[in-house]
Amino acid sequence: MSEPLVAGIDSSTQSCKVVIREARTGRLRRFGQAPHPDGTEVDPHAWWDALQVAVATAGGLDDVAAVSVGGQQHGMVVLDADGEVIRPALLWNDTRSAGAAADLVGELGHIAGSSADDGPRAWAQATGTVPVASLTVTKLRWLADHEPEAAARVAAVALPHDWLTWRLAGGGDLAALVTDRSEASGTGYWDGASGRYRRDLLALALRRDDADDIVLPRVLGPAERAGTGDAAAGLGHLVLGPGAGDNAAAALGLAMGPGDVALSIGTSGVVSAVSARPVQDPSGAVTGFADAAGAFLPLTVTLNAARVLNATAALLGVDHRGLAELALAAAPGADGLTFVPYLEGERTPNLPHASGSLLGMTLGSTTRENLARAAVEGLLCGLADGMDALREQGVPVERVTLIGGGARSAAVREIAPAVLGRTVQVPEPGEYVADGAGRQAAWVLDGGDEPPTWTTSRVRTVEAEPTPVVRERYGARRGHVVDRVE
Numbered sequence: 001m002s003e004p005l006v007a008g009i010d011s012s013t014q015s016c017k018v019v020i021r022e023a024r025t026g027r028l029r030r031f032g033q034a035p036h037p038d039g040t041e042v043d044p045h046a047w048w049d050a051l052q053v054a055v056a057t058a059g060g061l062d063d064v065a066a067v068s069v070g071g072q073q074h075g076m077v078v079l080d081a082d083g084e085v086i087r088p089a090l091l092w093n094d095t096r097s098a099g100a101a102a103d104l105v106g107e108l109g110h111i112a113g114s115s116a117d118d119g120p121r122a123w124a125q126a127t128g129t130v131p132v133a134s135l136t137v138t139k140l141r142w143l144a145d146h147e148p149e150a151a152a153r154v155a156a157v158a159l160p161h162d163w164l165t166w167r168l169a170g171g172g173d174l175a176a177l178v179t180d181r182s183e184a185s186g187t188g189y190w191d192g193a194s195g196r197y198r199r200d201l202l203a204l205a206l207r208r209d210d211a212d213d214i215v216l217p218r219v220l221g222p223a224e225r226a227g228t229g230d231a232a233a234g235l236g237h238l239v240l241g242p243g244a245g246d247n248a249a250a251a252l253g254l255a256m257g258p259g260d261v262a263l264s265i266g267t268s269g270v271v272s273a274v275s276a277r278p279v280q281d282p283s284g285a286v287t288g289f290a291d292a293a294g295a296f297l298p299l300t301v302t303l304n305a306a307r308v309l310n311a312t313a314a315l316l317g318v319d320h321r322g323l324a325e326l327a328l329a330a331a332p333g334a335d336g337l338t339f340v341p342y343l344e345g346e347r348t349p350n351l352p353h354a355s356g357s358l359l360g361m362t363l364g365s366t367t368r369e370n371l372a373r374a375a376v377e378g379l380l381c382g383l384a385d386g387m388d389a390l391r392e393q394g395v396p397v398e399r400v401t402l403i404g405g406g407a408r409s410a411a412v413r414e415i416a417p418a419v420l421g422r423t424v425q426v427p428e429p430g431e432y433v434a435d436g437a438g439r440q441a442a443w444v445l446d447g448g449d450e451p452p453t454w455t456t457s458r459v460r461t462v463e464a465e466p467t468p469v470v471r472e473r474y475g476a477r478r479g480h481v482v483d484r485v486e
């Protein structure tokens, strides 16, 4: 009998990736990818179209037994009573709901305590996370305030991966929408500690008294079947997994355990760790999300990661390889140049209106090499701050693994251990989110208590002389940015 195959999908910010692997061993059979449109507001049908192209490029799903979808977190997909998308989705990196986030934090402070100042603690206790513009709950408040007619039509709220799983199953009935713990925990209206939706917070956000009638996706367990594919589309043979948020899927793909920390350099910069207990950080630096295996995944996220490299390479007129060569040709610390990379505003620290800054420019330091190095060091400093925040929450940091598109840069790989002041594990370049989704699909198919053990990729350990001065300077200078001109 031939080996059953599973597919893992990563519907990420910039593209859709599909890996097809053997269910038992994890051996890679096929891969496909298709781009997503640019922008922080995207019609979900564009993700569906990209998924079709990526699947076709990966040789189709005819011989595949099970599939799970991992995806960018938090995006607001609002559906009307007929299951139609009401407006383009607002993505995790869309900062227009920053004011709504501040309003919601203050309002829960008044409800739970005596003043707006009690808000951060109240939210951390209620949902594990203090809302910022990235979270779905703040996007719903923005909708209620700016497009009230659309808000009044909302019959269901889904996230990108929930909506894609639902479409794979044929769509139709809103009651068929499902999600998993990791994604529910990123909405801002689900309490990871109790495993329950907080419909009072949904009602608060949408300013609707009838929020109990709004369909929220059923939250499935880590290896619970989400049903089967759409028979009318020839997908009836497919078992569907619950899927997961991208960071939780990556944790499955890397088989992370306690002490493991993933540093993902995609559109977002993410520092995440598996934790047996929920984390509630009233400072808002660490979000108390859940993972895809029944535990928790506290993480910190920056809005500025791989695209900082893209922008710097474009400015210098080089490709990724050229940028890495320039950065590695400069001395550590870039002769005193510091690049605070808040090009898209920032989420951690919560500075949605900030712009980036280049500080410490002198006639001597203003070179192409130093600019390239400062860009790499700047984005890594943001991640190093995130790692410190995790530690402050008692999360152990023992092994650090570098993943995401930015990890393909030799400069990022070589400079990361210097900035972080510790060795870094670099697995072979790969699609660890899609792999994690695939591993979940294999787990659902197998039905065991644990996900199958897959052969892991070769891992290189990268060391470097620590350069603490880089973080010291960054720490002293990151407060000197100005707001963007709107």
Ligand SMILES: Nc1ncnc2c1ncn2[C@@H]1O[C@H](COP(=O)(O)OP(=O)(O)O)[C@@H](O)[C@H]1O
Residues within 6 Å of the ligand: 012, 013, 014, 015, 265, 266, 267, 268, 306, 307, 309, 310, 320, 321, 404, 405, 406, 407, 408, 409, 410
């Ligand atoms: N060799 C490289 N050096 C630096 N950045 C790279 C390299 N290869 C890919 N990237 C960047 O990685 C990003 C895509 O990474 P990915 O993790 O897939 O992002 P996302 O999950 O946000 O869609 C793109 O911005 C791309 O330019």
Ligand SMILES: O=C(CO)[C@@H](O)[C@H](O)COP(=O)(O)O
Residues within 6 Å of the ligand: 012, 013, 014, 071, 072, 073, 074, 092, 134, 186, 245, 246, 247, 266, 267, 268, 269, 270, 301
């Ligand atoms: O907002 C978060 C996590 O809270 C981001 O990690 C998004 O989930 C997008 O991830 P990428 O597409 O950049 O990998």
